[in-house]
Amino acid sequence: MTTVRELLFGAAADEARAVTGVASALPVQEVPPETAARAVLARVAGLLEFEVTDVLVQAWRARSALADAARLTLAEPGTVRRINLAVYAIPWEYEMEFDLRLAGKALTTVTVSVGLDLEVTALTASVQRGRLVSVDGGQYNVAATLAVQGIPVLAKERVFALAYEMKVGSGIPLTDGAAASV
Amino acid sequence: MKPALVMLIMAAMAPPAQVAPAAQIQVRTTVFEAGALPGATQPAKVDCQPGEFAVGGGYTLRGPELRVTASYPAGPAWVVEIVNAAKTPAALSLSVVCLSGAQPTTVSSTTGRVTCPSGALVAGGGYQTRGLTAAGSMTNSYPSLNEGWVADGPAVAKVFAVCVRGTETVRTVTATMRALAGSPTCAQEPVTSALCFWPRSGSQQLSCASGELLTMGGQRTVSGTIPPYGVSAADTTGPMWTFAISGSGRDAEPLTVEVSAVCLRYATEPPPGPPRKVDLSWPVVGGAALLLLLLLAALFATVRHLRRRSPSAAAPQLDIVLTGQRTTLRHDAFREVQ
Numbered sequence: 437m438t439t440v441r442e443l444l445f446g447a448a449a450d451e452a453r454a455v456t457g458v459a460s461a462l463p464v465q466e467v468p469p470e471t472a473a474r475a476v477l478a479r480v481a482g483l484l485e486f487e488v489t490d491v492l493v494q495a496w497r498a499r500s501a502l503a504d505a506a507r508l509t510l511a512e513p514g515t516v517r518r519i520n521l522a523v524y525a526i527p528w529e530y531e532m533e534f535d536l537r538l539a540g541k542a543l544t545t546v547t548v549s550v551g552l553d554l555e556v557t558a559l560t561a562s563v564q565r566g567r568l569v570s571v572d573g574g575q576y577n578v579a580a581t582l583a584v585q586g587i588p589v590l591a592k593e594r595v596f597a598l599a600y601e602m603k604v605g606s607g608i609p610l611t612d613g614a615a616a617s618v
Numbered sequence: 619m620k621p622a623l624v625m626l627i628m629a630a631m632a633p634p635a636q637v638a639p640a641a642q643i644q645v646r647t648t649v650f651e652a653g654a655l656p657g658a659t660q661p662a663k664v665d666c667q668p669g670e671f672a673v674g675g676g677y678t679l680r681g682p683e684l685r686v687t688a689s690y691p692a693g694p695a696w697v698v699e700i701v702n703a704a705k706t707p708a709a710l711s712l713s714v715v716c717l718s719g720a721q722p723t724t725v726s727s728t729t730g731r732v733t734c735p736s737g738a739l740v741a742g743g744g745y746q747t748r749g750l751t752a753a754g755s756m757t758n759s760y761p762s763l764n765e766g767w768v769a770d771g772p773a774v775a776k777v778f779a780v781c782v783r784g785t786e787t788v789r790t791v792t793a794t795m796r797a798l799a800g801s802p803t804c805a806q807e808p809v810t811s812a813l814c815f816w817p818r819s820g821s822q823q824l825s826c827a828s829g830e831l832l833t834m835g836g837q838r839t840v841s842g843t844i845p846p847y848g849v850s851a852a853d854t855t856g857p858m859w860t861f862a863i864s865g866s867g868r869d870a871e872p873l874t875v876e877v878s879a880v881c882l883r884y885a886t887e888p889p890p891g892p893p894r895k896v897d898l899s900w901p902v903v904g905g906a907a908l909l910l911l912l913l914l915a916a917l918f919a920t921v922r923h924l925r926r927r928s929p930s931a932a933a934p935q936l937d938i939v940l941t942g943q944r945t946t947l948r949h950d951a952f953r954e955v956q
Binding site: 467471472475476478479481482483484485486490491494495498499500501519520521522523524525526527528529530531532533534535536537538539540541545612 | 657658659692693694705746747748749750751773775935936937938939940941942943944945946947948949951952953954955956
């Protein structure tokens with residue numbers, strides 16, 4: 437299962453490129469820019485330790501035909517709905533603000549933005565008791581960007597086979613009611 | 619230079635004896651409302667007042683779906699990072715133990731264990747993790763041999779220790795907490811028939827002796843497993859350190875945790891005696907002043923020489939403190955075709 441951190445910084449070359457990009461965007465003079473960039477990126481990477489499919493599930497919960505089906509099947513136990521999604525797309529943005537402090541003294545504030553453009557095509561999914569219980573087919577395209585102080589420093593794109601990337605187990609809750617029931 | 623002469627110079631030039639302000643602690647608390655931001659880590663912070671330094675801190679959760687992913691010192695503040703897994707806002711109270719009258723040093727490491735500089739003793743400690751995992755983020759966080767701090771667990775990334783000097787003693791008080799598993803809740807689906815969760819809860823409070831300052835506490839698992847994100851309180855409440863767990867895990871074994879509290883006792887200054895009368899003649903004072911100037915010049919030259927030889931020594935610590943974050947789904951660019 438791929439995390440957002442792995443997607444953005446998975447390869448050593450990506451990390452090096454990110455360090456160079458962040459170092460040039462950071463407004464600090466008290467420490468070597470590369471040192472500050474590595475520290476900021478380490479912190480950002482720690483906050484990106486969640487799976488790229490988690491973001492998709494959150495989007496589905498917020499707005500999708502799957503969420504509509506989840507509400508209907510929760511209201512009518514015993515029913516199963518199969519949903520065909522030709523296209524599902526929504527961008528997701530994650531903005532973080534950090535204070536850089538040297539020996540306790542504030543140096544500057546840095547804004548880091550991570551953007552994920554999510555696009556799923558040709559998916560067939562089953563929903564039962566408010567949960568996503570199966571995923572067939574489905575191509576998941578994710579374009580990820582990293583920006584510091586509004587300056588783009590890294591862009592990655594990857595395609596996943598959703599049936600392999602997303603493990604539904606005993607069902608992924610798509611509504612609050614389904615999350616509460618075991 | 620003859621030691622006796624140096625001592626004479628120092629005695630002649632020393633300022634009148636002063637009583638250093640006694641080290642004191644204040645516990646400052648705040649309540650943080652964690653919004654329902656799916657998957658997002660939210661930083662909560664409580665500050666000391668000017669002139670104070672954070673030596674310890676902690677949290678008490680007021681929502682069962684709150685997940686703590688970090689609790690650590692950040693200069694004059696304590697930061698707790700949380701993820702709210704609920705769909706509605708939930709609160710937590712967090713506290714910082716602020717020390718005045720003495721300045722601590724914070725050290726950190728990515729190896730799970732950090733030791734205070736030579737001569738300093740540990741007053742508190744904390745950790746940062748890489749975020750949420752199914753097995754939890756942190757299991758143990760506790761003082762080590764009065765000299766450092768240890769933190770371990772499935773996702774621990776950095777451990778911090780707050781170190782102080784000038785203490786007469788640092789004492790770790792410990793108590794054992796046991797929590798038995800309750801009746802399990804098992805999933806009904808055939809595919810997950812073996813999936814059961816055992817609830818457990820328990821708490822332990824510790825206090826220091828009279829004349830000691832309680833700065834922080836910790837916990838170390840002796841046997842069993844703390845449920846993932848099951849630490850509901852690791853906090854200073856009044857004069858006590860409170861540790862509590864509440865949660866469910868896939869483990870029915872009895873849980874035993876050693877809970878510890880760090881207690882400092884500062885050396886008491888001797889009461890000021892009658893002023894000492896120093897009767898020195900002018901030639902002695904003049905000679906002493908000349909020798910002092912020579913000493914200072916030699917010291918200055920030595921420091922410059924050492925700085926040239928080791929330019930990277932004692933690099934100050936760079937902290938990256940998360941102060942805010944938000945996630946947004948851009949509905950303006952939403953597309954769905956069935």
